[in-house]
């Protein structure tokens with residue numbers, strides 16, 4: 801699942817938007833090269849003081865059945881963090897004030913939070 805070509809994002813495309821709020825964006829992505837499905841969770845926190853909004857993004861490989869459940873609404877986007885159990889996910893953290901995001905592999909269950 802953790803194929804090198806997924807780092808580049810070249811082959812990974814948006815398949816279906818699940819939630820598209822300004823501070824909480826969840827989508828199903830699909831790799832055009834190997835057909836692997838992913839869920840992408842993006843959370844943003846407005847920094848009213850310094851205008852450096854904190855942004856966090858998690859990309860987790862999911863099965864086709866899990867992608868179908870998300871699209872059909874059988875799986876809440878708030879619950880996808882539980883799917884991380886036993887899997888690696890690509891995490892991008894860009895806290896307020898940082899010059900650039902830190903991108904790294906995480907593993908296990910992760911929290912899904914709605915930004916503001």
Ligand SMILES: [Zn+2]
Nearest residue numbers: 831833834836
């Ligand atoms: Zn792929």
